[in-house]
Amino acid sequence: MVTNHETAHMVDHEAEANDRVMFGFWVYLMTDLLMFAVLFAVYAVLHGKTLGGESGRELFSLPLALTGTLILLTSSFTCGIGMIAARGGKKNLTLLWFGVTFILGLAFLGLELYEFTELIHEGHTLRSNAFLSSFFVLVGTHGLHITSGLLWMAITLVYVIRRGLNSHLVRKLALLSLFWHFLDIVWIFIFTIVYLKAFV
Amino acid sequence: MKELLLGKLDGNALPHEWFTIAGSISFILLVIITALIITRLKRWKWLWNDWLTSVDPKKIGIMYFFVSGFMLIRGGLDAIMLWLQQALSSGSSQGYLSADHYQQIFTAHGNIMVFFVAMGFIFGLINYIVPLQIGARDLASPFLNTLGFWLFVAGVVMVNMFFLFGGEYAATGWLAVAPLSGKEFSPGVGVDYWIWSLQISGIGTTLGAINFIMTILKMRAPGMTLWKMPMFTWGSLCSMIMAVTVFPLLTATLFLVFFDRYLGTHFFTTLGGGDPMMYTNLIWMWGHPEVYILMLPAFGVFSEVVSTFSRKAIASYTSNVLGMIGVSVLALSVWLHHFFTMGAGANVNAFFGVMTMIIAIPTSVLVFTWIATMYKGRIRFDTPMLWFLGFVVIFAIGGIAGVMLAVPPVDFQLHNSLFLVAHFHSMVIGGVLFGIFCAITYWFPKFTGLKLNERIGRYAFWCWMIGFCMSFIPMYILGMLGATRRLDHYDASTGWQPFFVLMLIGGIIIAIGVALQLAQILASFIQKNRLRDTTGDPWNGRTLEWATASPPQFYNFTVIPHITTRDAFWEKKHHKLPKPAYEDIHMPKNTAAGIYISIFAFLVGFGFVWEIIWLVAVSIIGIIVVFVVRGFNEHPEYTITAAEVQQLEETRARKDLAVSRPEKHDDTDEDMGLWQLIGIVFGFAKDVIRNKRWRKW
Numbered sequence A: 001m002v003t004n005h006e007t008a009h010m011v012d013h014e015a016e017a018n019d020r021v022m023f024g025f026w027v028y029l030m031t032d033l034l035m036f037a038v039l040f041a042v043y044a045v046l047h048g049k050t051l052g053g054e055s056g057r058e059l060f061s062l063p064l065a066l067t068g069t070l071i072l073l074t075s076s077f078t079c080g081i082g083m084i085a086a087r088g089g090k091k092n093l094t095l096l097w098f099g100v101t102f103i104l105g106l107a108f109l110g111l112e113l114y115e116f117t118e119l120i121h122e123g124h125t126l127r128s129n130a131f132l133s134s135f136f137v138l139v140g141t142h143g144l145h146i147t148s149g150l151l152w153m154a155i156t157l158v159y160v161i162r163r164g165l166n167s168h169l170v171r172k173l174a175l176l177s178l179f180w181h182f183l184d185i186v187w188i189f190i191f192t193i194v195y196l197k198a199f200v
Numbered sequence B: 001m002k003e004l005l006l007g008k009l010d011g012n013a014l015p016h017e018w019f020t021i022a023g024s025i026s027f028i029l030l031v032i033i034t035a036l037i038i039t040r041l042k043r044w045k046w047l048w049n050d051w052l053t054s055v056d057p058k059k060i061g062i063m064y065f066f067v068s069g070f071m072l073i074r075g076g077l078d079a080i081m082l083w084l085q086q087a088l089s090s091g092s093s094q095g096y097l098s099a100d101h102y103q104q105i106f107t108a109h110g111n112i113m114v115f116f117v118a119m120g121f122i123f124g125l126i127n128y129i130v131p132l133q134i135g136a137r138d139l140a141s142p143f144l145n146t147l148g149f150w151l152f153v154a155g156v157v158m159v160n161m162f163f164l165f166g167g168e169y170a171a172t173g174w175l176a177v178a179p180l181s182g183k184e185f186s187p188g189v190g191v192d193y194w195i196w197s198l199q200i201s202g203i204g205t206t207l208g209a210i211n212f213i214m215t216i217l218k219m220r221a222p223g224m225t226l227w228k229m230p231m232f233t234w235g236s237l238c239s240m241i242m243a244v245t246v247f248p249l250l251t252a253t254l255f256l257v258f259f260d261r262y263l264g265t266h267f268f269t270t271l272g273g274g275d276p277m278m279y280t281n282l283i284w285m286w287g288h289p290e291v292y293i294l295m296l297p298a299f300g301v302f303s304e305v306v307s308t309f310s311r312k313a314i315a316s317y318t319s320n321v322l323g324m325i326g327v328s329v330l331a332l333s334v335w336l337h338h339f340f341t342m343g344a345g346a347n348v349n350a351f352f353g354v355m356t357m358i359i360a361i362p363t364s365v366l367v368f369t370w371i372a373t374m375y376k377g378r379i380r381f382d383t384p385m386l387w388f389l390g391f392v393v394i395f396a397i398g399g400i401a402g403v404m405l406a407v408p409p410v411d412f413q414l415h416n417s418l419f420l421v422a423h424f425h426s427m428v429i430g431g432v433l434f435g436i437f438c439a440i441t442y443w444f445p446k447f448t449g450l451k452l453n454e455r456i457g458r459y460a461f462w463c464w465m466i467g468f469c470m471s472f473i474p475m476y477i478l479g480m481l482g483a484t485r486r487l488d489h490y491d492a493s494t495g496w497q498p499f500f501v502l503m504l505i506g507g508i509i510i511a512i513g514v515a516l517q518l519a520q521i522l523a524s525f526i527q528k529n530r531l532r533d534t535t536g537d538p539w540n541g542r543t544l545e546w547a548t549a550s551p552p553q554f555y556n557f558t559v560i561p562h563i564t565t566r567d568a569f570w571e572k573k574h575h576k577l578p579k580p581a582y583e584d585i586h587m588p589k590n591t592a593a594g595i596y597i598s599i600f601a602f603l604v605g606f607g608f609v610w611e612i613i614w615l616v617a618v619s620i621i622g623i624i625v626v627f628v629v630r631g632f633n634e635h636p637e638y639t640i641t642a643a644e645v646q647q648l649e650e651t652r653a654r655k656d657l658a659v660s661r662p663e664k665h666d667d668t669d670e671d672m673g674l675w676q677l678i679g680i681v682f683g684f685a686k687d688v689i690r691n692k693r694w695r696k697w
């Protein structure tokens, strides 16, 4: 038989573990941010090194980037709503909103791939010059993060369908949504520093 | 087809030079012999269940010591080879190594010593000691901890892999300066091995550091505020915070080098608009803090040791801790002193020069707190204290040399000379390595339940000390005479040869020191009855780790202590404790997930080195699968009930009682000496041979 005292003990134990994991994940996000910081710094140093080739102003399409940005921002919003549903224990709503988030993320990724393939078809590859190297690597790294976020989301949702919204999975979703918002913030910097700045 | 299956790998990659053949044979033999012994003793299950898959930070700590100790010998052999070449290769003699081979050796030496010896030992220590010092039962994430350890092991294997496949390591220096490390100037696989060895172990370091920050900040025993934390824990916390700050920079930079080599990007190339100087900046932004990541836990060790062996609280805890924090913060803003000569301009150089000199201030504060602790203390000169005293002397010399190098005009003369090499070896050997040895002698009773043999320990210490001075004081002088670093040949008219010969002799004395340390451990186990520590507190310690048994139960503390003061254990010793009320303990289950992920990570690296794309793809999928299986496992813990705890405690108490019955001591007062040890070893060998005891095997 489980006494009251014991359950209280277990709950404490779990709350502590949650608190620790959340904190650790924040620290991890900071390390990831520092990696992006390096890529931003590298872009700042190299973005002028086009070797006479076209610069960002000629290569980038602002409407495309803006659409991507809006899609990602919306996905952050839907992800937030999904999290509220998850905290409230509403399984179907959670699946719905995270599903929407997933589709928006996929759309963002699609746009990015489209942009990349267009550039590559026109002969602007990451070997062309230092500017393009740093552009592709910075934006591509973000894209890779989005991809792993999507993978994580898909797997977690499958588990939610199978196991229901238990505390373990809610914690997973909470971490995931942190990650997603983090990627959103990084993207805002990319949008400003890479795309907007190319046109000022 | 072959390209698809094996990438660039072909028959030429197999060992065919004397050093790769020798290296391969010794590694393969080592593996075979170990496997045979384990099979013979029927210990595979035990090894797998009790050690390899363990998540107990104490066991992981010990495993770190094993790997790093082994790597110390491996890197030490490199050092002797370098010194031998320098001693021989003057004038018309070219020595016995080709220039290219010589370059590979010093590169491997540097990588191994920094990443796999110093880092490994430091992580081992933090693993073992920090949870005990803060009154925790395990780490915040036991899984990240095994993962970090096994990624470290994967890095170790990777750095030695070139013996078997490829036959060449990077010939670029331990930080692989650009553009030399680019495909254009280093077309072979050496640099690729370098990249992946550091990349994999570096990611392990980041994960480990995150874990220790979580543990120290979130899992201290009730009542232990930050300002009551033991000093080693403080040093470790500073070090780990620095690690999460700068290791991501290393990871990103290594990826960029990899892209340059593999995808043909232009980050650090000379062509295509790349900027090699940016590489220098990025790598030193990580590289300088890295040396302090190693140093700070060692500072913590010395603070503990000097206070214990002076039988006095540390002179000023606050200044000590503030000193460590000061060093960590400043260390993030001095990286440019490694390339004053690159031409950043006078003002930039002046700024970084001054910042570097300022670091000497918190460092001196630390040294002064140690000296003040000894003042009027009742000092005991056991071996940990000897290591500490040796450290103070060498560290002061190295520090003064560092401040000289921090003056840009002086550095223009001394940069990349042997003076610099002498500086950083004073810091890394005299500081970090002596710190590690000090820690191991100090905490050995905690690790094993035995004190280390003091007599042979003293011999080992003096070999290190004398050997160090003999090899590095001439190096300072040579540097000022103009000898550059990484020199594989010099003109006879320079008259440097006697210095180099002296350095070689010093190196051999250090090697004897290492042999003596191994002998010391052996002798301690032979005399285990005499050296056994049944109290858990052999040095009259002050901090919480001494409140546990030696070695501690796997759950560390039967009852989590409540902390009211600094030097928690010291205070507690003078009060009788009430009988503990046992409670349920939650412990993490063992897991092999870290091992699997590391194997796959290794294969990703290996696949990239040889351009075997399917291997990379398969391994990445493998990593993801293991992560998912592990991540969605909802029961990574098990519970030991209060009754079981009580039983475990009682058995242990009974066992302790049994061994603590006074043994008949040998007549000598001192621990076993060297001759006696040699006698015993020979006697044993004779017995084996005479009675044909190997037949039984």
Ligand code: HEM
Pocket (backbone or CB within 6 Å): B291, B292, B294, B295, B337, B338, B339, B356, B357, B359, B360, B363, B399, B400, B401, B402, B403, B405, B406, B407, B411, B414, B415, B416, B420, B423, B424, B427, B428, B431, B432
């Ligand atoms: C008072 C504190 C220190 C000062 C002022 C100082 C200063 C310097 C300077 C100016 C250099 C660059 C010289 C050159 O390349 O020309 C240097 C190199 C170096 N220092 Fe220090 N240092 C200090 C402490 C340390 C410590 C504590 C460590 C290690 C634990 C260390 C390890 C190194 C290493 C490894 C290098 C050179 C690496 C290379 O070029 O390959 N230093 N130091």
Ligand SMILES: [Cu+2]
Pocket (backbone or CB within 6 Å): B287, B288, B334, B335, B337, B338
């Ligand atoms: Cu430095």
